[in-house]
Amino acid sequence: RIPFGSLPSNSALFLDYVRDWSRLRKFYPQDYAIESVIAFGRQRRALDSSHRDRLCAALSAQQKNWGNDAAALEKLARGAVALIAGQQPGLFTGPNYTILKTVTIIKLAKALEQAGVPAVPVFWIAAEDHDYEEIEWASVLDRDANLRQIRVDLSNPESSPVGLLSLHEDVNDAISACLAGLPESEFMGRVRGVLESAYRPESSPVDAFARMMAQLFQGTGLIIAN
Numbered sequence: 001r002i003p004f005g006s007l008p009s010n011s012a013l014f015l016d017y018v019r020d021w022s023r024l025r026k027f028y029p030q031d032y033a034i035e036s037v038i039a040f041g042r043q044r045r046a047l048d049s050s051h052r053d054r055l056c057a058a059l060s061a062q063q064k065n066w067g068n069d070a071a072a073l074e075k076l077a078r079g080a081v082a083l084i085a086g087q088q089p090g091l092f093t094g095p096n097y098t099i100l101k102t103v104t105i106i107k108l109a110k111a112l113e114q115a116g117v118p119a120v121p122v123f124w125i126a127a128e129d130h131d132y133e134e135i136e137w138a139s140v141l142d143r144d145a146n147l148r149q150i151r152v153d154l155s156n157p158e159s160s161p162v163g164l165l166s167l168h169e170d171v172n173d174a175i176s177a178c179l180a181g182l183p184e185s186e187f188m189g190r191v192r193g194v195l196e197s198a199y200r201p202e203s204s205p206v207d208a209f210a211r212m213m214a215q216l217f218q219g220t221g222l223i224i225a226n
Contacts, residue, residue: 034111041081041117052077062226066207068214072120072221081117082223083108086124088131089162089209091138091152092178092195093216102213106220122223123213127163127206135162135205142181150178154205163206163226171199171208 004010004018016023021031030036056077063070076082085101093099105121112119129135136154139147152174154165175195182188198212210224 034108037108038112038115038117041112041119044081046079052079059223059225062210062224063214066210066214066224068210068222068224069218070223072223075118075221076120076223079118081109081112081119082122083112083119084122084124086126088126088129088135089205090135091150091174091205092140092199093209093212094135094138099216102217102222106217106222109221120221120223122225124225125206125210127226128161130159130161132156132159132162132165138178140178140181143183148177148181150174163204165205167199167201167203167205167208169201171201175199 005015013024017028017032021028030040056073059076060070060073062068063073072080083105085105087094087098087101090098102121102123105123109119109121132154137149137151139149142148152171153168154162156165175192178195179188179192182191194212194215198215199208203211206226210226213222213224
């Protein structure tokens with residue numbers, strides 16, 4: 001492992017948090033260790049049942065819209081802990097760390113379950129973000145190991161929240177450009193199917209992102225939230 005202290009641009013606050021949490025004890029109620037997360041899950045105060053009912057009803061409608069499995073919502077309705085990660089709805093899921101965040105909360109949920117704490121992973125899509133320039137491109141490692149930038153046009157003079165924007169016909173060209181650069185493999189058909197079913201003209205970047213995440217993490221119990 002590479003220590004965080006060996007990487008550039010990390011703040012002293014962050015380094016103390018991961019290396020010597022005792023220095024920050026007065027600022028944070030607990031550290032990030034899995035034992036602390038499990039302890040919090042066991043002792044937390046339960047939410048009002050009517051609040052959970054409204055929450056799960058809204059989430060259920062969203063899962064249906066995106067073709068995502070809603071089975072984990074039953075567990076959430078019964079009082080399960082929610083492990084939450086989030087990110088802007090990047091083109092073709094955006095940066096690789098979006099996927100790594102999702103894998104992390106899925107694995108954390110499994111760890112809590114093994115410790116006897118019911119838990120569900122939830123990925124929050126930052127649909128109210130206004131920075132459309134950040135989500136209208138993606139870098140793909142092509143067959144020659146070069147970074148190839150794929151773009152769509154989401155420009156809008158009002159700088160509206162990305163959840164209110166729509167993809168245009170150029171998303172089809174972006175999918176073709178992405179696939180053309182990838183190395184041939186037995187996964188190509190599946191990748192094409194995921195991209196073409198998720199990223200469609202007239203869809204919002206949020207819905208496209210959510211449909212792709214639902215397919216990538218099918219069967220993991222991931223709940224997606226706008």
